Amino acid sequence: DTEVTQTPKHLVMGMTNKKSLKCEQHMGHRAMYWYKQKAKKPPELMFVYSYEKLSINESVPSRFSPECPNSSLLNLHLHALQPEDSALYLCASSQIPVLRGFGNTIYFGEGSWLTVV
Amino acid sequence: GENVEQHPSTLSVQEGDSAVIKCTYSDSASNYFPWYKQELGKGPQLIIDIRSNVGEKKDQRIAVTLNKTAKHFSLHITETQPEDSAVYFCAASPKTGGYQKVTFGIGTKLQVIP
Numbered sequence: 001d002t003e004v005t006q007t008p009k010h011l012v013m014g015m016t017n018k019k020s021l022k023c024e025q026h027m028g029h030r031a032m033y034w035y036k037q038k039a040k041k042p043p044e045l046m047f048v049y050s051y052e053k054l055s056i057n058e059s060v061p062s063r064f065s066p067e068c069p070n071s072s073l074l075n076l077h078l079h080a081l082q083p084e085d086s087a088l089y090l091c092a093s094s095q096i097p098v099l100r101g102f103g104n105t106i107y108f109g110e111g112s113w114l115t116v117v
Numbered sequence: 118g119e120n121v122e123q124h125p126s127t128l129s130v131q132e133g134d135s136a137v138i139k140c141t142y143s144d145s146a147s148n149y150f151p152w153y154k155q156e157l158g159k160g161p162q163l164i165i166d167i168r169s170n171v172g173e174k175k176d177q178r179i180a181v182t183l184n185k186t187a188k189h190f191s192l193h194i195t196e197t198q199p200e201d202s203a204v205y206f207c208a209a210s211p212k213t214g215g216y217q218k219v220t221f222g223i224g225t226k227l228q229v230i231p
Contacts, residue, residue, distance in 0.1 A: 004160075040224070041224075042206055042222065042223060042224055043161065043206075048216045055216055056216065088160075090160050090161070094216070094217040096217075097212060097213055097216070097217055101212055102148050102149050102169070102170075102212060103148060103210030103212060103213075103217055103218075103219070104149070104210075104217050105151055105163055106151070106217050107163065108153075108160040108162070109160050110159050110160045111159070111160045113158075
């Protein structure tokens with residue numbers, strides 16, 4: 001079982017709605033991620049938070065707004081989405097890699113299925 | 118940047134047979150190679166990983182091999198079972214600071230036929 005918990009599992013929203021996706025981890029990881037996954041594709045990185053600060057934004061449209069209230073929680077606020085934003089949104093976490101060390105495992109949640117109508 | 122190629126994209130095997138998925142990477146700075154299994158409707162789950170200072174790692178029916186010189190790594194599943202049916206992603210990660218960067222392959226859909 002994954003130790004990264006995401007809610008809701010399914011979300012249907014209209015193009016004018018505002019909704020949020022939530023993620024929680026209790027593994028003590030200080031890096032947290034949002035990925036987007038379309039059908040039959042690998043996960044695609046959207047945002048990275050390191051020590052609760054946004055460190056990577058992969059040119060994501062402003063209708064997606066991430067937030068990291070504390071070291072265990074990660075939110076993704078959604079507003080004025082388009083039908084093409086329908087996808088599986090994955091939250092993930094990892095330890096911060098040690099410089100000159102080996103890479104660390106990224107642990108994924110089960111995802112939130114988003115449908116924009 | 119890193120580029121990970123994975124093949125085959127689909128693989129069908131009879132129950133009890135072995136399955137092999139192969140990946141290549143381009144960045145010699147990559148030193149960590151996880152494999153994820155994604156079942157329908159679920160998030161990717163780590164099944165095995167290997168670091169660049171090791172050539173092979175085994176966990177029950179699953180093994181991974183790494184050839185650093187050729188920049189190849191492979192997943193081997195023996196005695197396949199229907200519950201092994203899923204999409205498998207290989208990935209490559211460099212040593213970085215600040216966050217864990219990872220590049221995924223395109224995925225292999227494995228079907229185990231009972």
